Amino acid sequence: QQQVKQSPQSLIVQKGGISIINCAYENTAFDYFPWYQQFPGKGPALLIAIRPDVSEKKEGRFTISFNKSAKQFSLHIMDSQPGDSATYFCAARRSNTGKLIFGQGTTLQVKP
Amino acid sequence: SAVISQKPSRDICQRGTSLTIQCQVDSQVTMMFWYRQQPGQSLTLIATANQGSEATYESGFVIDKFPISRPNLTFSTLTVSNMSPEDSSIYLCSVEDGGTDTQYFGPGTRLTVL
Structure with a gap:
């Protein structure tokens, strides 16, 4: 039972372009929505996160857009760079247990 | 942010044996989690390990196969018991601030079972 659905599975973007990854959740008992970046052979690293009372959060080239009514949130990477090539995971935190439910992941390739 | 280390970083084991993975955090934390990440897949929560209480396991994971210890607020171990090739995965610990x-993640332990 997948409670967080992520798309696309893979994404190829030209250097300088915008990368957009989308997630949708099915449960309203989530209170925190982080995005993680994972390079091969490494553990996931927190990239940016948002709470449901905020519609947008920006940190440098990374922006989360959050639509509470649609139960959707997305990651935008502006001016994508080859160094951004990695796998990205969205997640949702259960408010009562702290458990994270992860999306399926998106493999991003930024071409020079 | 918390700094997390895991030992070993990788191992190759024989079928039927057991491996204990250690997770060390540089600060005291209440909530600690163990995940499995199969090749090319997302992260799946194995169990939650809070100090002073028994670990709670997710559906599909049992204590006999994945016993967990949490002796203090900075350390935990996960044992993968009676291993089979299907247990070949990356095992990750994480802690919650x-x-x-x-949640911050450790670097992972890459396990290969032959």
Whole structure:
């Protein structure tokens, strides 16, 4: 039972372009929505996160857009760079247990 | 943010044996989690390990196969018992910063079972 659905599975973007990854959740008992970046052979690293009372959060080239009514949130990477090539995971935190439910992941390739 | 180390970083084991993975954090944390990440897949929560209480396991994971210890607020171990090739995965520990609800992950232990 997948409670967080992520798309696309893979994404190829030209250097300088915008990368957009989308997630949708099915449960309203989530209170925190982080995005993680994972390079091969490494553990996931927190990239940016948002709470449901905020519609947008920006940190440098990374922006989360959050639509509470649609139960959707997305990651935008502006001016994508080859160094951004990695796998990205969205997640949702259960408010009562702290458990994270992860999306399926998106493999991003930024071409020079 | 918390700094997490795991030992071993990788191992190759024979079928039927057991491996204990250690997770060390540089600060005291209440909530600790163990995940499995199969090749090319997302992260799946194995169990939650809070100090002072028994670990709670997710559906599909049992204590006999994945016993967990949490002796203090900075350390935990996960044992993968009676291993089979299907247990070949990356095993990750994470901790939650109670003040921000943020989870930080260790570098992972890459396990290959022959």
